[in-house]
Amino acid sequence: xxxxxxxxxxxxxxxxxxxxxxxxxxxxxxxxxxxxxxxxxxxxxxxxxxxxxxxxxxxxxxxxxxxxxxxxxxxxxxxxxxxxxxxxxxxxxxxxxxxxxxxxxxxxxxxxxxxxxxxxxxxxxxxxxxxxxxxxxxxxxxxxxxxxxxxxxxxxxxxxxxxxxxxxxxx
Amino acid sequence: xxxxxxxxxxxxxxxxxxxxxxxxxxxxxxxxxxxxxxxxxxxxxxxxxxxxxxxxxxxxxxxxxxxxxxxxxxxxxxxxxxxxxxxxxxxxxxxxxxxxxxxxxxxxxxxxxxxxxxxxxxxxxxxxxxxxxxxxxxxxxxxxxxxxxxxxxxxxxxxxxxxxxxxxxxxxxxxxxxxxxxxxxxxxxxxxxxxxxxxxxxxxxxxxxxxxxxxxxxxxxxxxxxxxxxxxxxxxxxxxxxxxxxxxxxxxxxxxxxxxxxxxxxxxxxxxxxxxxxxxxxxxxxxxxxxxx
Numbered sequence: 224x225x226x227x228x229x230x231x232x233x234x235x236x237x238x239x240x241x242x243x244x245x246x247x248x249x250x251x252x253x254x255x256x257x258x259x260x261x262x263x264x265x266x267x268x269x270x271x272x273x274x275x276x277x278x279x280x281x282x283x284x285x286x287x288x289x290x291x292x293x294x295x296x297x298x299x300x301x302x303x304x305x306x307x308x309x310x311x312x313x314x315x316x317x318x319x320x321x322x323x324x325x326x327x328x329x330x331x332x333x334x335x336x337x338x339x340x341x342x343x344x345x346x347x348x349x350x351x352x353x354x355x356x357x358x359x360x361x362x363x364x365x366x367x368x369x370x371x372x373x374x375x376x377x378x379x380x381x382x383x384x385x386x387x388x389x390x391x392x393x394x
Numbered sequence: 395x396x397x398x399x400x401x402x403x404x405x406x407x408x409x410x411x412x413x414x415x416x417x418x419x420x421x422x423x424x425x426x427x428x429x430x431x432x433x434x435x436x437x438x439x440x441x442x443x444x445x446x447x448x449x450x451x452x453x454x455x456x457x458x459x460x461x462x463x464x465x466x467x468x469x470x471x472x473x474x475x476x477x478x479x480x481x482x483x484x485x486x487x488x489x490x491x492x493x494x495x496x497x498x499x500x501x502x503x504x505x506x507x508x509x510x511x512x513x514x515x516x517x518x519x520x521x522x523x524x525x526x527x528x529x530x531x532x533x534x535x536x537x538x539x540x541x542x543x544x545x546x547x548x549x550x551x552x553x554x555x556x557x558x559x560x561x562x563x564x565x566x567x568x569x570x571x572x573x574x575x576x577x578x579x580x581x582x583x584x585x586x587x588x589x590x591x592x593x594x595x596x597x598x599x600x601x602x603x604x605x606x607x608x609x610x611x612x613x614x615x616x617x618x619x620x621x622x623x624x625x626x627x628x629x630x631x632x633x634x635x636x637x638x639x640x641x642x643x644x645x646x647x648x649x650x651x652x653x654x655x656x657x658x659x660x661x662x663x664x665x666x667x668x669x670x671x672x673x674x675x676x677x678x679x680x681x682x683x684x685x686x687x
Contacts (some may be wrong), residue, residue: 247409247452269402271438271508284507287438293409296455337507359505 232296236261237305245292252276254292255300262301263332267361274360277333278302284337286359303332306339314380315339318373326364332361338374347378404442411454416462418453418568426565432456433476434512436504437520450535461570471534472574476516480509481531493574495530495583495600502526502587505632515569519554524663528555528625529600532617534574542567551625558623578604578613582684586676590663595620597664597672603684609638614684616648616677621658621669628652645681652677 233242236259243258255264255278267273269288276287279301306313312320315338325331334357341348341356348356353374354367362370409432412418422429430449432438433456441447455461456477463475466488474483480500483489489497489635503526504512517527518538528551537548540563551572554562563569577583581604588597598620604613614635618626631648656664 246406248404248406250404266402269443271436274441274505274507277507283510285510286507289435289508289511291404291409291435291454294456359507 225249228240230288232293234297234373235293235299238308243259243292247291249291249292249305250288251278251280251292251295251300252287254295255287261302261304263331265333267330272361273357274337275330275333277336277360279305279336279340282340284340301336303335306335313339315373315377318377318380319370322369322373322376324366324369324373325362326366330360330362330364331369334362334370338370338377342374342378342381346381348374399444404439405448407449407452409452409454409458413457415458415541415568418455418458419541419566421451421453422568423543423566429453431476431568433516434479434508436508436512437516455568463505463571469576471576473571474514474574475571476513476569478513480504480512480514481506483514484509487621491578492581493530493534493583495585495602496574498528498585499530499587499598499600500524502585502591502593502685511571515572518551518554518572519560519561519563519569520562521557523558523623523659523661524594524596524620526585526587526595526598526619529598529617529619530583531572531574531581531616532625532627533600533602534577536572536574536677538569539571539573539621540564540567542572546570548573552627555624577602580604581613584683586680588672588676597621597669597676599673599676599680601677601680601684603681606641606685607643609636612636614648614681616652616680618656618673618677621656621673623659626655628655630655641685641687645678645685645687648681649674649677 229244229246231242231244241256241259245254245382255261263274264278264287266352267275271286271289277284281298307316315334319335350371350385412421428449429451430438432452432454458477461475461477462476462582463473464482464486465473472488484500514527517525536551538554539546539548549562554679556562581602585600587595590596599618602615605611612635614632616631617627630651634642634648658669660666
């Protein structure tokens with residue numbers, strides 16, 4: 224038997240369990256913005272080309288304009304707000320600010336999320352790897368150069384921190 | 395937010411997430427043409443937003459364990475299930491060398507974020523002329539495994555794609571996996587793609603070569619896509635390369651054969667003349683790279 228068209232789903236958004244009533248044809252993008260109220264997830268092209276609607280679904284970046292809300296049932300959704308729950312920016316967010324890696328800021332949350340994931344899976348990306356990895360995102364203001372600088376700097380700081388921790392453990 | 399407009403919303407449908415292939419097949423058998431299979435959704439949702447596809451039922455097959463197969467069986471080849479996302483395929487070790495043409499193709503096929511969702515069979519089943527996956531699958535003699543309540547069957551990719559957006563899948567069948575045959579020992583392969591201003595291929599070429607310096611054992615394969623309504627493997631060049639003649643001469647002859655075999659099309663992306671020219675260019679590049687000259 225197929226389910227009814229309206230149903231309750233439960234997902235964890237930025238660490239908080241949310242029960243939301245949805246219809247089967249609703250997009251995760253719309254539900255996260257309009258029903259959960261997380262506005263850093265932006266709508267751009269609606270067809271998976273611009274990357275503005277990126278969220279981390281169970282830790283991996285996906286474009287929420289091409290994901291059904293019902294597919295996120297029981298899953299973990301993280302947005303840029305979720306990286307800094309207490310308002311304490313994570314290093315990549317802080318470096319985006321420091322390097323001026325934005326102009327209008329509309330695409331920034333999505334770039335931050337993808338950069339955050341990239342550094343998790345590849346702690347030492349080359350400039351080319353960063354460019355490749357961000358190829359599914361568009362920044363209309365064209366602040367790519369500063370974003371790449373921010374990501375490279377973040378990788379450097381992460382590694383220094385790791386190195387310092389190793390040294391400390393040795394002592 | 396989306397104001398109910400097409401392009402921004404999906405038409406109404408009922409979603410279900412079958413837990414086994416059997417359950418999915420039963421649902422599909424019940425609803426047939428009224429149901430669509432959802433794997434990555436990258437193609438399906440785009441078409442649904444444009445109201446080109448308007449299914450009453452959407453069957454999400456991502457949760458079905460049997461379709462998550464990603465297996466290298468050595469000389470028996472490679473199996474990629476319908477629910478495996480492209481990033482998983484891309485990271486799979488055997489693709490790095492032995493099936494490099496497929497790796498290159500997937501790398502260029504969509505961006506890293508979309509690849510967390512999109513699937514190889516999803517791309518293939520679109521069967522639009524500009525999709526990239528058919529050419530590399532053709533040089534690895536790939537077969538699509540389908541399932542229905544009546545059982546399973548295997549269809550070579552060359553027969554699977556019948557025309558523009560037309561595939562050899564019955565309304566009660568699901569494409570469950572694609573099987574690639576192992577390439578000859580020590581072979582190398584590559585995929586080249588020429589795009590329009592977007593990411594859609596205007597012309598793409600997949601080629602494979604083993605034993606380039608020994609004519610009698612030399613294996614050369616070439617397939618192209620995006621040029622004509624259906625992708626093609628040019629089998630006539632395969633014998634040609636077994637002859638003892640200077641490589642450059644063989645390449646010249648092969649390119650002539652390839653150009654003759656194709657009936658290029660004109661569409662919004664490019665003219666037939668341009669496509670045909672680019673096919674020549676990409677074929678020469680592919681042969682030179684693989685044959686080392």
